[in-house]
Amino acid sequence: MEQPGAALKVMVIDDSKTIRRTAQILLSEAGCEVITAIDGFDALAKIIDHQPQIIFVDVLMPRLDGYQTCALIKQNSTFKDTPVILLSSRDGLFDKARGRVVGSDQFLTKPFSKEELLDAIKAHVPGFAAEEQHAP
Structure with a gap:
């Protein structure tokens, strides 16, 4: 089980470095631990290692697109309940x-806003409250 105060693990899968970086900055500012992946294949290995609590995945990617990636995540018994946006x-x-x-x-x-990302997390991850700054 998660320790109290542990950062929420969020995965962002996108072949655009700009989108990954933007999402990473916005989510890190909210106190999340962000794991990024460049495509579905990269993501599948990282999901097992990091076990994110919510996953954002781009639809249009080379090799394994967002629909295929989402389907594979949802077919896995360990991750079928992990929210995929x-x-x-x-x-x-x-x-x-x-x-x-x-x-x-x-x-x-x-393009998404910080509010849209955080609202999606709040809607799917019970008990998530964004931190605007880290406590000392």
Whole structure:
């Protein structure tokens, strides 16, 4: 079980270095421990090692896209209850429906704001409260 005061582990999977960096900065400021991955294959190895409590995954990535990555995470008995939030610059009905089919918990449109990221975490991770600064 998590120790009290332990940072929330969040994984961000995106082939864009800019998006990974932006999400890492925004989430770190909120007191989260951020693990990043460049694509689905990279993520699958890291998920087992780090066991994040919530995962943000880009839909459009080479090799293993966000839908495939989400489906693989949700098919794994250890991680099937881990919330997966899809990120995409496309927010069409088809994209959102396909996200639900593979088991995603939410769909965020890029570019996202810090509030949208934190609201998604609050909606899916019980007891999460963002810290605006770290206590000494």
